[in-house]
Amino acid sequence: MNSIITEIKKLKKEKNAVILAHCYQNAEIDEVADYVGDSLYLSQMAAKTNADIIVFAGVYFMAQTAKILNPDKKVLLPRLESGCLMADMINLQQLREFKAKNPGIPTVCYINSTAEVKTECDICCTSSNALKIVKSLNAPRVNFLPDTYLGKWVESQLEGTEVVTYPGFCPTHLRIKPDDIIEAKKKYPKAKVLAHPECHQEVVKLADFTGSTTGIMKFAAESSEKQFIIATEKGVVDRLKRDYPEKDFILIKDNIICPNMKWNTLEDIYNSLKHMQYEINVDKEIAQKALKCINRMLEVSR
Ligand code: 13P
Ligand code: SF4
Numbered sequence: 003m004n005s006i007i008t009e010i011k012k013l014k015k016e017k018n019a020v021i022l023a024h025c026y027q028n029a030e031i032d033e034v035a036d037y038v039g040d041s042l043y044l045s046q047m048a049a050k051t052n053a054d055i056i057v058f059a060g061v062y063f064m065a066q067t068a069k070i071l072n073p074d075k076k077v078l079l080p081r082l083e084s085g086c087l088m089a090d091m092i093n094l095q096q097l098r099e100f101k102a103k104n105p106g107i108p109t110v111c112y113i114n115s116t117a118e119v120k121t122e123c124d125i126c127c128t129s130s131n132a133l134k135i136v137k138s139l140n141a142p143r144v145n146f147l148p149d150t151y152l153g154k155w156v157e158s159q160l161e162g163t164e165v166v167t168y169p170g171f172c173p174t175h176l177r178i179k180p181d182d183i184i185e186a187k188k189k190y191p192k193a194k195v196l197a198h199p200e201c202h203q204e205v206v207k208l209a210d211f212t213g214s215t216t217g218i219m220k221f222a223a224e225s226s227e228k229q230f231i232i233a234t235e236k237g238v239v240d241r242l243k244r245d246y247p248e249k250d251f252i253l254i255k256d257n258i259i260c261p262n263m264k265w266n267t268l269e270d271i272y273n274s275l276k277h278m279q280y281e282i283n284v285d286k287e288i289a290q291k292a293l294k295c296i297n298r299m300l301e302v303s304r
């Protein structure tokens with residue numbers, strides 16, 4: 003393991019590459035990553051980097067976003083199978099039909115969407131800035147896609163804004179049921195429940211804190227509490243256990259794993275840098291239009 007880490011670091015230096023890793027990745031990836039975090043943080047880092055090559059240890063839409071932000075850099079996704087089931091729930095045709103039902107109002111897309119879908123949305127958002135982005139529009143009604151649960155969570159936090167949602171969802175987060183939280187609270191009555199806003203509304207209602215992956219990690223790090231029930235993907239719990247061994251973290255259920263986030267191994271990262279695979283490219287016209295939607299978000303989030 004140590005030798006592959008050394009080899010990856012050597013290749014990174016030789017090729018002037020940077021490695022971005024989402025916190026749902028296998029935790030061993032952090033040994034070679036330059037930045038580890040949630041979707042917002044990683045897109046901010048992708049927008050800032052001076053590296054020639056970006057290796058994205060995450061899922062397809064994240065690498066695609068990095069490419070749109072860096073048309074002149076090489077962006078590599080170590081395993082092409084790494085899709086996002088939620089992002090694939092809406093295509094351009096479905097977006098047009100959705101918008102046609104509620105015309106004349108702003109359309110917000112979660113960053114978990116394809117570049118094509120982003121071309122016909124007004125602004126995008128991540129789970130950590132969704133509230134801020136919707137508020138910034140100052141509109142009584144907005145269209146929100148693809149995640150119905152993130153959209154409804156945003157609506158629950160705002161007074162006077164109706165969030166019209168597309169029926170997309172994350173299959174991993176929807177495995178968490180309200181009864182799982184009720185049972186876990188009975189078993190660990192002192193524990194605080196921290197949930198991702200992609201969870202079902204009834205789950206989120208039972209949580210003590212709702213936030214993005216980085217938001218959950220920050221909350222756990224800064225809290226004076228000692229025990230936490232974590233209602234999001236296992237990668238977050240693995241990192242919390244590693245970084246705060248004095249605290250107790252309980253993954254709400256064993257199977258809260260996003261299979262697409264777990265493809266990458268250190269060997270894949272090594273092969274990616276060694277053989278420059280797999281390069282992500284985006285059609286120029288699509289990239290230019292999608293960039294407006296992404297940049298608008300980055301400006302509001304600054
Ligand atoms: P974050 O915005 O918390 O990184 O979440 C991205 C994601 O895909 C969650 O399922
Ligand atoms: Fe997509 Fe869900 Fe996996 Fe996140 S956890 S990448 S939303 S499938």
